[in-house]
Amino acid sequence: MFPLLRSVIKRVAFAVPTIFGVVLVSFALTRLLPGDPAVYFAGAAPTPEAIADIRKAMLLDRPLLEQFVSYIVNLLHGDLGKSLITGQPVVRDLVARMPATLELTGLSLLIALVVSIPLGVIGALRKGSLIDHAARFFSTTALSMPSFFTGLLLVFVFYYLLGLAPAPLGRIDPLGLPPPVKSGLIVIDGFLAGDYESVTDGLAHLVLPSIALALSGIGPLTRITRGAMLTVLSSDFIRAARSYDMPRWRLIYVYAFRNAMLPVLTTAGFVFSFLISANVVVEKVFSWPGIGSYALEALVASDYAAVQGFVLSVALLYVLINILIDVLYGIVDVRVRLAE
Amino acid sequence: MEFVATLQDGLRRDPLTATTMAIIVIICLVAIFGPFVASHDPLATNPSMALKPPTWEHPCGTDQVGRDICTRIVYATRLDLFIALSAVGLGLIVGGLIGSLAGFFGGIVDRLAMWIVDTIMAFPLFVLAMGIVAALGNSLENIIYATAIVNVPFYARTMRAEMKQRREMGFVEAARVSGNGPFRILAVHLVPTALPQLMVQATLTMGWAMLNAAALSFIGLGIRPPTPEWGIMVAEGASFIITGEWWVALFPGITLVLVVLSLNLVGDGLRDVLDARERR
DSSP, X not given: OXXXXXXXXXXXHHHHHHHHHHHHHHHHHHHOSSSOHXXXXXXXXXXXXXXXXXXXXXXXXXXXXXXXXXXXXXXXXXXXXXXXXXXXXXXXXXXXXXXXXXXXHHHHHHHHHHHHHHHHHHHHHXXXXXXXXXXHHHHHHHHHSOHHHHHHHHHIIIIIISOOSOOSSSSSOTTSOOOOOSSSOHHHHHHHHTOHHHHHHHHHHHHHHHHHHHHHHHHHHHHHHHHHHHHHHTSHHHHHHHHTTOOHHHIIIIIIHHHHHHHHHHHHHHHHHHHHHHHHHHHHHTTOOSHHHHHHHHHHTTOHHHHHHHHHHHHHHHHHHHHHHHHHHHHHOHHHHHHO | OXXXXXXXXXXXXXXXXXXXXXXXXXXXXXXXXXXXHOSSOTTOOOGGGTTOOOXXXXXXXXXXXXXXXXXXXXXXXXXXXXXXXXXXXXXXXXXXXXXXHHHHHOHHHHHHHHHHHHHHHTSOHHHHHHHHHHHHOXXXXXXXXXXXXXXXXXXXXXXXXHHHHHTTSHHHHHHHHTTOOHHHIIXXXXXXXXXXXXXXXXXXXXXXHHHHHHHHHHTTXXXXXXXXXXXXXXXXXXHHHTTTOTHHHHHHHHHHHHHHHHHHHHHHHHHHHHHHHHXX
């Protein structure tokens, strides 16, 4: 347990300059606003008192360094400012809407992995075959489809033409009663409450947006899996295992596959950033009440504290996930563990 | 010249890349000459013709105010291509500069450059672009700047790797002992050798830049209606999808996908050609 803790501390220390950079950029974005930032943060129809209050709160009359320090202090207190639309602290709004986004992003990451890992492995095993070419073409096409367009296509086919999917209007049926909130994830809350109608309803609403989202991650994941599998299959230890007449399935699925999963793990982190980006437009298409549509509503209303709060917290979440993946990598890969 | 010969050879063996290159040439021609041959006015509304499905007169149908969608797609090609080209061009200059300085000089310059690159990469890139446009203001130039900024890391990393690999080579040493200063070596002897790699990277990111810019206008940033632009046109058609008027969103969306797919396939093809040359 002790070496694990040390490696976690080490990864976090590595991430400090990046986190500092992220906070610096986010600070710059709140001060870059054309004209007077205080006017912008006060919203569409500000009163002079509101502007004066905000100027004081943002320390706009003080030197830049002092403004930055107070910005960091506020961040450490979890203060991202107040949203104009909801009148609530931005952090509270984001936390309230986070489960919807996590539910969607998590399921789509799962779909992306379940589709692209077999595709990549088959592509590598039958390199140059028809299946390989088809898989490559599919993954390039998936990479070339904007998720807002895939989402609309899915809605047209499965809602309008076939009538299989519910209307793209949120997480549950507007007439249905959501299960009591425990985890915030409707499907899990439904199970906890024994309310299976909510479970199926929640799943039905989840399917289309998560497929639309997953498609944007399939391209890179399939490629990396295929490449990693090819590299591992041509390496010395596989050749040695082959010469010992090890059964083919064992060679491929136990030895080669396990080693090929390491680069895939790293890419999964990168794909998460893809998904969070695509999430914003997919949430718009499906009226999904997550943090992406929150940011868009804020954008329309010129609610800058909410927009920049969203940008910063999503970036911090992504940094955190990368740290987590690095730590996982250290646990999975014996070589990394021994090197430390 | 040797590169051009390799390219010709590679294309002959790879008909898919050749086809997609042809599509890109056609798209460029449409962007340049399309508006001169388009049959309708992209902004002329005609309420009596609103939301009509495709006919011979309107091959892609009409939108909610009776504008000809086909004409609007043609006009939008120029704008979308312009945004992607200028964003990638700008990103190439800045990213190439950062990357070559970092790779050639190393040390503190390298560390500073990589800190900048890592910081940009720490953001989900579309979200960063969104934040930049929100902060700088809602305009066409700012869409271009934002898209350029989120592309910088890719070019900077490519250029840095190329420079690092080459800076100890014989021809650099030769240039140095014959009295060339570091900046002259970099500009005259080193950077040109890395241009093919940079061009492949540019093609590969061009499609992505296009998707990024279209997504920004889809969520209502940058270009404003009634200007024809693919992202906006899909956004306008979005509300008609659930009532069955599919053509409003479908045709501009398909055009965008086709162009981006072509760019990606060409980028892949060019990379394969280049890799094959390096292996030889």
